[in-house]
Amino acid sequence: MNKFTLFKIVMVLVLSSVSMWAGFKLSNMLDEKNEVPIIEGTVLNPPRALTPFKLIDQRRHDFRLEQFKGKWSLVFFGYTNCPDVCPNTLGVLKQAYIDMQALKMELPQVVFVSVDPVRDEPELLSDYVYYFDPSFVGVTGKKDQLDNLAKQLSAVYLKAAGASGDIKKDDYLYDHSAAILLINPKAEFQAVFSAPHNKLGLVDGLQKTMKFYQAQ
Helix, strand or coil: CHHHHHHHHHHHHHHHHHHHHCCCCCCCCCCCCCCEEECCCEEEEEECCCCCEEEECCCCCEEEHHHHECCCEEEEECCCCCCCCCHHHHHHHHHHHHHHHCCCCCCCEEEEEEECCCCCHHHHHHHHHHCCCCCEEEEEHHHHHHHHHHHHCCEEEEEEEECCCCCCCCEEEEEEEEEEECCCCEEHHCCCCCCCCCHHHHHHHHHHHHHHHHCC
């Protein structure tokens, strides 16, 4: 990754964090009215209801709002050609899964949303997510469909030139949000886990968020 591309990624993430999360102070202290202290991020109180959307999963089945209902879901936006952020994050999610199983926690559904539908055909997505865990779900869709869900989850992504310097070449990249987004069993946007991620912070955040949710 060249310095210019890295700079753009940092700027996208900083700007999105400032504009989208300004109302949610990250804290290690418990505010009984509005916050739950989680290591990597914060809980939205109240959660944000999601509206219908339509994507396609790695088996070419429709993936809709209903797939979020009745279970916890961890959502991450990225693409299979991502050189670092995506494989690192999915690796952390795999490690967190192992810890959650040991703790006998309720396992959330992990959904990897590819913002690169041109290159990330369902079959490629299937192989990619399976490498990390067979239970992980890969989804993608047309740009307007992706934008619909991304906007609801305050996720951002931007196409950028790759090593060739030409955004029209096949080596293009995507600058994208690095946060892991938590959806509750009512299909509501419940929490955001900020990068950089680690399995201890993620598991701690999930435990506290689930406890907070059950207490409401």
